[in-house]
Amino acid sequence: MFELIRANRRRSAALLLVMLLLMLGVGYAIGFAVLPGVGSADMALNGSALRFTFAPGGLLGMGVALLVWAVQALAAYGGGDRMLMAASGARKIQKADHPQLFNVVEEMSIAAGLPKPPDVYIIEDMGLNAFAAGRSPEHASVAVTAGLLGKLNRDQLQGVIAHEISHIVHRDVLFMTMMGVMAGTIIMLTDLFFRVTWHSARMSSTRRYSSSRNKGGGYQLVLLAVALVLMILAPLLAQLIYFACSRRREYLADAGGAVFTRYPEGLASALEIISGKAALENTNRVIAPMYIINPLESGKRMFASLSSTHPPVEKRIAILRGMAGGVSYKKYAESWGRMEGARAARMPAAALAESERPQVAPAGAGLGPVETFPGAVAPAVQPVPAVETPEVRVARARQAGDLLRKLNQFRFIDCACGLRFKIPPEYPHARVKCPRCGAVHQVMDVKTG
Secondary structure: OHHHHHHHHHHHHHHHHHHHHHHHHHHHHHHHHHOOOOEEEEEEEOOEEEEEEEOHHHHHHHHHHHHHHHHHHHHHHHHHHHHHHHHHOEEEOOOOOOHHHHHHHHHHHHHHOOOOOOEEEEEOOOOOOEEEEEEEOOEEEEEEEHHHHHHOOHHHHHHHHHHHHHHHHOOHHHHHHHHHHHHHHHHHHHHHHHHHHHHHHHHHHHHHHHHOOOOOHHHHHHHHHHHHHHHHHHHHHHHHHHHHHHHHHHHHHHHHHHHHHOOHHHHHHHHHHHOOOOOOOOOOOOOHHHEOOOOOOOOOOOOOOOOOOOOOHHHHHHHHHOOOOOEOHHHHHHHHHHHHOOOOOOOOHHHHOOOOEOOOOOOOOOOOOOOOOOOOOOOOOOOOOOOOOHHHHHHHHHHHHHHHHHHOOOEEEEOOOOOEEEEOOOOOOOEEEOOOOOOEEEOOOOOEO
8 A cells, every 4th residue: 555655656656747837838839938037147168158048037937926926836835725615615523413424434544544534525416426625634624415415325425535545544645635736837827928918929029030030039939839739739738648647546445445344335336326327517627637537428328548537437448347266456447457458457565465355235334443533433333235125325415415405504493293394594584393293393492314
């Protein structure tokens, strides 16, 4: 596991460097387009005089690009999880609000060896989706939609939470946040360039043509042409790098989810249910790639293309179900290799050498180390019906609906006859009469929940 994390970090550092160079190139191009003058400086080296030609505007543009990225990166690092949760409309809940969800999060945190469970958030949306955020395992959060809680059984929910916690363990959340900020900075800078380029061209046309008679004129024209090409290609390249990183990390998170639960079918069946129903009302291009299935791509038959943020869900399911005989990163890599070739499924040797864990029956998954968190409930091995009854599904959906009502300040009154009232906060009366038994209940003094 630790070798897999280190390999992710090495690969992440290389990709971040590529993205950084691309961003600095964009800054240089914008600076040169706005201030197209060329300067020179002489330097003595071993008795020889050397002349260097440079563009002051380009150097200034690089500095501005770096400053813009640094400010956004610091903001994302300090409060990225809170910003993402707020942008997605997620609301933090406590264990009393949904004990089963918290138990699942605690179980998977123990199995993954996290120092503490992530904070838990609910997204008030009936679409089926989930994502993780945070800069480190100590400062992480997991958000699931109300629709997901109402639709998935415990084993499927466990698979989804394990997938998201795998992102936290692999440090994917911080990396994708930084990559997203850098890609966003490149797109923002290029948008700024296209807004000012024509104005800059009109204002500096006289200077460019007059300077073409000078020694640096040809260099300036070539550099301007390169700048224009870079402006066109940079946003596309930035997004392709970001999407490629996202696709590979989804595969690795699926592998981690299967290893943590020791029950790949839980995640596979969850992906099967979520597929086509992952669209959300409140999302954007920044947050969408962080979900277990991109809500902006939901319902589309996605092939492995350069423009998709996630691998095709059918392929992800097939790989999970192809882990025959045991659960380990090696088994996942073998199944992945059968789908896409051994080269695509490369993993660190240390991760592949980890001992295989036997697959377990539902509800026995997720047994981790003996250590636990204060107040955590140790995963209990208990039988679960192989086929859910309609009553169980209705009760689960009702529980998810009640959670949303509680978050929206509904009042709950349980009548002695068995009827439960769910009173909206705008209800104007102080009393309510039970239509079944005729009992009258006070409303104004009843606490929510």
